[in-house]
Amino acid sequence: MLNSIYKIISNPKxxxxxxxxxxxxxxxxxxxxxxxxxxxxxxxxxxxxYFLFFDYIPLPxxxxxxxxxxxxxxxxxxxxxxxxxxxxxxxxLHIGGLLLLIGGGVTAKFSSEANMVINEGSINNFxxxxxxxxxxxxxxxxxxxxxxxxxxxELLKEGNTLQxxxxxxEIDIISRIKNTRIQNRITRVDSIYKxxxxxxxxxxxxxxxxxxxxxxxxxxxxxxSENNADGIYGLFLGQKDLDIFNVKNNQFFSEFRKERTxxxxxxxxxxxxxxxxxxxxxxxxxxxxxNLIENQVPRRFLIQxxxxxxxxxxxxxxxSFIEELDNEATVLAVVKNYGRLFPYISSIIMxxxxxxxxxxxxxxxxxxxx
Numbered sequence: 001m002l003n004s005i006y007k008i009i010s011n012p013k014x015x016x017x018x019x020x021x022x023x024x025x026x027x028x029x030x031x032x033x034x035x036x037x038x039x040x041x042x043x044x045x046x047x048x049x050y051f052l053f054f055d056y057i058p059l060p061x062x063x064x065x066x067x068x069x070x071x072x073x074x075x076x077x078x079x080x081x082x083x084x085x086x087x088x089x090x091x092x093l094h095i096g097g098l099l100l101l102i103g104g105g106v107t108a109k110f111s112s113e114a115n116m117v118i119n120e121g122s123i124n125n126f127x128x129x130x131x132x133x134x135x136x137x138x139x140x141x142x143x144x145x146x147x148x149x150x151x152x153x154e155l156l157k158e159g160n161t162l163q164x165x166x167x168x169x170e171i172d173i174i175s176r177i178k179n180t181r182i183q184n185r186i187t188r189v190d191s192i193y194k195x196x197x198x199x200x201x202x203x204x205x206x207x208x209x210x211x212x213x214x215x216x217x218x219x220x221x222x223x224x225s226e227n228n229a230d231g232i233y234g235l236f237l238g239q240k241d242l243d244i245f246n247v248k249n250n251q252f253f254s255e256f257r258k259e260r261t262x263x264x265x266x267x268x269x270x271x272x273x274x275x276x277x278x279x280x281x282x283x284x285x286x287x288x289x290x291n292l293i294e295n296q297v298p299r300r301f302l303i304q305x306x307x308x309x310x311x312x313x314x315x316x317x318x319x320s321f322i323e324e325l326d327n328e329a330t331v332l333a334v335v336k337n338y339g340r341l342f343p344y345i346s347s348i349i350m351x352x353x354x355x356x357x358x359x360x361x362x363x364x365x366x367x368x369x370x
Contacts, residue, residue: 010075018069025062037209039131047108063108070101089357096350103342111337114261115319118269119329123293125266127334128258131211133237135171135218137164140244141251153259156218167247172221180217180236181205194222194231195243202234218256264312265294272321272328286321288330303332313338 029045036044044051048061060068076082077094114127132153139147151162151171162171181203189198202217217236222229222245229245235256242253267290274286287304292311303309309316319333 006075006078009071010079011072012076014072015069015076018065018072021060021065022062022069025065035209037211039211040209066101066104070098070105073098073101086360089353089355089360092353092356093350094353096346096348096353099342099349100346103339103346105339106342107337107339111335111339112261114334116267116316116332116334117322117329118267118288118290118332119327120269120272123266123268126260126262128260130258132259133216133218134257134259135162135220135235136255136257137252138255139250139252141249167250168224169247170223172223173218174221174232175202175219177202177204177217177219179205179207179214182236192231194229194233194245196239196241197232197234200234202236216256263314265292267292267316267332268298269330270300272330274321283321286318286330288318288332303330315340 025045029041032041032045044061046062049064050058051061053059073094077091077098082091082094112129114129116124116127118124133156134153135151135156137149139149149164149166155162156173156176158173158176160173162173163169164171183201183203185199185201197219202219208214215237217234219232219234221232224230225245225247227246229247233243233254235242235254237256237258239256242255244251244253246252269288269290271289272286273289275284276282277284285305287302289300289302290309291298291300292309293299301309303316303318305318308318313336315335315337317333317335318330320331322329322331
């Protein structure tokens, strides 16, 4: 029984079929980018275990396809007829390919992508996720510090109730809008609406193809404050005037923002430079001169296009910039890739295996030709 199962999962035809299916996924995923955008296409075809074709036919996605490929390649290493001296090159080639697939799995599972925006002359020590959001309550009544209470993206689903245990508050998530249109209210509203929602209403509009171009928002209800802070509040990404309210002798404001990850060091933007194409307003190249500050010790680096800064497992790429009337800000793409070295190592191993296989085969080829 076990022998039969092993023969099935180690069949080399499975590897061929999975490669062909990956080629099909790449084709349809690339075509779909035009209609649904890069991020949605990636999540549907490549970062999923399965997807629905025509909305009702389940088909294997990229993750399950690569999992099957990895199992098939790993099981083939246990074949007895493979472990011979003349096949040492093939064995090394298989191990290199297996490392490449494992590295891809590590990258997909544990790596992260975010961005960091720093104004010239300012210091930043956190990065913002591209897609995930968080709801943050900030206690500003303390004398020497701010107290943050943050609810992660997974908790912010419509119908969920969040418990702010320290103050005995309950927060009901009423609505989560992917892309928001803000409209003035034309009639008076019930007193249950607080702050921003007294004068404005948050309405959904058609999401943009690229997720980063959307303006998400959230509507929630606060209960248990024992005063007039109870009510319905609304927040959207990038909101400038935040609602301030009092709860049990504590003053708060709330913020709906990109999920933040704080770094073990800080980056100060000393100088941002850009070079324009002659006669145009299009940037030819741009760079950021920064201080990387760790344990109060600054070290100066230059981040340029195609010349990133790598430090403590993070890679900082010069991605874009924001230009205002009186200030400039750099936008750095920040990647933490735990599987970064796997492609380099596996490529070296596969090249070595291919070379050894050719060296072993050449004498036989010469003999046959003679």
